[in-house]
Amino acid sequence: EDRYRQLVEESPDAIGIYQDHRLVFVNSTAVKQFGARSAAELLGRESQQIIHPDDRGKALDRLRRRLAGETGLYPAEVRYLRLDGTVVLMEVSATHIVFDGKPAVQFIARDITDRKRAEATNLQLAMAVEQVVESIVITDVTGKIIYVNPAFEKITGYTRTEVLGHNPRLLKSGKHDPEFYQRMWAALARGEVWEGRFINQQKNGSLYEEAATISAIRDASGQIISYVAVKRDITERLKNERLALRSQRLESIGTLAGGVAHDLNNALAPIMMGVEMLRMQYPKESGIIDMFQASAKRAADMVRQLLSFAKGAQGERVSLQPARLVKELENLMKGSFPKNIQLVVRCDPNLPTVLGDATQLPQILLNLCVNARDAMPFGGTLTLEAQCLEVDATYASSIPEARPGKYVVLRVRDTGTGIAPEIIDRIFDPFFTTKDPDKGTGLGLSTVMGIVKGHGGFLQVYSQPGKGSTFAVYLPPDCSRLGTEFVAKTEVEFRGQGETILFVDDEAALRDVACAVLRRLNFTPLSATDGADGLIQAAEHRSELLAIITDLHMPHMDGLAFVRALRRMLPDIPVVVASGRMEDALAGEFKSLGVTSRLDKPFTEVELAEALKKLLSTK
Numbered sequence: 344e345d346r347y348r349q350l351v352e353e354s355p356d357a358i359g360i361y362q363d364h365r366l367v368f369v370n371s372t373a374v375k376q377f378g379a380r381s382a383a384e385l386l387g388r389e390s391q392q393i394i395h396p397d398d399r400g401k402a403l404d405r406l407r408r409r410l411a412g413e414t415g416l417y418p419a420e421v422r423y424l425r426l427d428g429t430v431v432l433m434e435v436s437a438t439h440i441v442f443d444g445k446p447a448v449q450f451i452a453r454d455i456t457d458r459k460r461a462e463a464t465n466l467q468l469a470m471a472v473e474q475v476v477e478s479i480v481i482t483d484v485t486g487k488i489i490y491v492n493p494a495f496e497k498i499t500g501y502t503r504t505e506v507l508g509h510n511p512r513l514l515k516s517g518k519h520d521p522e523f524y525q526r527m528w529a530a531l532a533r534g535e536v537w538e539g540r541f542i543n544q545q546k547n548g549s550l551y552e553e554a555a556t557i558s559a560i561r562d563a564s565g566q567i568i569s570y571v572a573v574k575r576d577i578t579e580r581l582k583n584e585r586l587a588l589r590s591q592r593l594e595s596i597g598t599l600a601g602g603v604a605h606d607l608n609n610a611l612a613p614i615m616m617g618v619e620m621l622r623m624q625y626p627k628e629s630g631i632i633d634m635f636q637a638s639a640k641r642a643a644d645m646v647r648q649l650l651s652f653a654k655g656a657q658g659e660r661v662s663l664q665p666a667r668l669v670k671e672l673e674n675l676m677k678g679s680f681p682k683n684i685q686l687v688v689r690c691d692p693n694l695p696t697v698l699g700d701a702t703q704l705p706q707i708l709l710n711l712c713v714n715a716r717d718a719m720p721f722g723g724t725l726t727l728e729a730q731c732l733e734v735d736a737t738y739a740s741s742i743p744e745a746r747p748g749k750y751v752v753l754r755v756r757d758t759g760t761g762i763a764p765e766i767i768d769r770i771f772d773p774f775f776t777t778k779d780p781d782k783g784t785g786l787g788l789s790t791v792m793g794i795v796k797g798h799g800g801f802l803q804v805y806s807q808p809g810k811g812s813t814f815a816v817y818l819p820p821d822c823s824r825l826g827t828e829f830v831a832k833t834e835v836e837f838r839g840q841g842e843t844i845l846f847v848d849d850e851a852a853l854r855d856v857a858c859a860v861l862r863r864l865n866f867t868p869l870s871a872t873d874g875a876d877g878l879i880q881a882a883e884h885r886s887e888l889l890a891i892i893t894d895l896h897m898p899h900m901d902g903l904a905f906v907r908a909l910r911r912m913l914p915d916i917p918v919v920v921a922s923g924r925m926e927d928a929l930a931g932e933f934k935s936l937g938v939t940s941r942l943d944k945p946f947t948e949v950e951l952a953e954a955l956k957k958l959l960s961t962k
């Protein structure tokens with residue numbers, strides 16, 4: 344009897360007996376677990392008094408079945424109310440017995456409140472680890488993988504079963520030397536936390552970069568039992584940083600190029616105009632003069648390209664049909680490209696028109712097609728495509744210059760050499776070329792980039808070394824859809840009748856040549872060295888003065904200040920502004936002063952004549 348009593352009383356689990364739904368026996372553990380001071384406080388209590396209301400229905404049901412004689416011990420989790428009202432969770436097994444000759448139910452209950460709480464915490468931890476975006480890898484002390492989370496599977500392409508038991512070196516890309524890993528393991532073995540970046544390889548072979556923190560996990564005795572690596576895929580972030588860096592670099596090169604181009608223009612202008620006069624004076628030397636002219640023109644073209652890169656498009660905007668652009672280029676290529684290059688042209692019907700500069704947009708395609716040709720010295724296929732595409736918000740967010748919406752896409756694809764990944768970031772830099780000096784200037788793509796940006800578009804390059812490249816130009820469609828077509832300029836012969844024209848420029852050489860040209864066009868030239876001088880000349884000759892051509896950037900008094908002052912004296916006199924480039928704001932200022940005629944520096948005799956003709960015919 345004593346032994347049995349001891350066995351029951353000192354059991355670590357609560358033991359009790361119900362009869363007629365009342366407690367008729369409890370051991371001392373039950374007294375403790377229910378928060379009673381003595382067994383007497385519990386005895387006689389109804390079962391439903393001590394079971395939590397939410398569990399009452401089910402628990403009483405079980406109790407009734409047991410009482411009716413059901414046997415078989417299987418535990419259930421039941422919440423009980425202690426005498427002070429707090430809740431305790433117990434795992435209860437109950438069985439039918441006969442007690443004092445009457446049917447009864449005996450139960451054994453174990454407090455599992457703490458265990459459950461720990462389990463819930465563990466579950467939360469496990470869910471967090473399973474759901475974070477960082478990939479988590481746990482290895483044992485020998486480096487064998489014992490756990491990876493789903494983010495790891497997603498980033499690497501390996502499933503859990505494929506990597507368990509393996510060493511994380513299966514992700515090695517070969518981009519780090521053996522010392523890199525040795526240093527890492529040495530730090531880990533010393534119990535230090537290792538932080539660094541890996542270039543790793545996915546299952547499909549593509550490389551990705553991740554920032555990792557690896558630390559040792561220790562048991563209660565301080566012994567290292569495993570290592571945990573938490574890694575974040577930073578491939579995308581690094582790509583965006585590189586893109587931002589590239590556009591910053593291009594911007595600063597653009598500013599630089601703009602400045603240089605401006606000075607070059609001034610240096611070229613006298614040559615371009617002087618050549619025409621030399622030809623008149625030395626008809627026998629036309630060969631060498633032709634060469635001068637061709638060289639100067641080539642230099643001027645380069646400057647123009649540089650400027651369009653520096654500032655983007657600035658010419659007059661007209662509505663252009665992409666199909667026409669493509670057709671024009673196709674004709675050009677058919678005539679001049681080698682026969683071993685097969686041309687494929689695809690153009691969606693009914694493409695929206697784009698608002699653009701009628702000389703710059705064809706230039707984009709021309710530059711890209713010439714590059715494609717150069718990339719296929721042994722022949723291949725050049726595909727020229729035009730289509731209309733919707734750029735969605737996700738795609739747009741991956742490209743700094745792109746905004747979501749409709750775009751006309753012009754695509755030039757070749758099956759040529761392709762572009763090595765090491766240089767693909769630099770191909771848009773001005774003067775970057777891999778071609779021989781007589782073949783390439785390195786300005787083609789930078790010009791394309793400048794024009795595309797100036798038109799509110801953006802550019803994408805895809806290339807596979809050895810297979811070919813695709814350049815895709817995205818241009819926003821013209822919303823007004825005017826559909827007007829560009830009409831090609833025809834050269835006009837225009838001469839004056841001795842009228843007086845004032846030419847204001849701080850470059851002596853340019854003044855001399857301009858005056859000579861004006862004389863040849865049968866005008867009477869006057870010149871001034873800056874705005875202040877221009878005002879004096881204009882005042883002196885106000886009665887016979889027909890028009891004024893002025894430079895923009897001059898010391899003492901610049902073009903704008905000059906015209907402002909001039910307007911007070913001669914409110915209606917026609918004025919042409921000669922400049923290499925002009926910001927929109929400045930153009931607006933001139934417009935408000937009634938000046939809309941512009942002459943792009945460096946100009947030729949024909950261009951000067953044309954500007955004057957246009958100006959004087961509208962007068």
Ligand code: ADP
Nearest residue numbers: 714715718770776777778783784785786787788
């Ligand atoms: P250029 O053609 O005068 O060299 P670009 O700015 O047009 O100047 O091009 C710069 C460089 O980009 C080229 O020298 C070439 O290495 C590379 N490139 C451009 N387009 C292609 C292409 N379609 N295929 C291969 N490489 C290209």
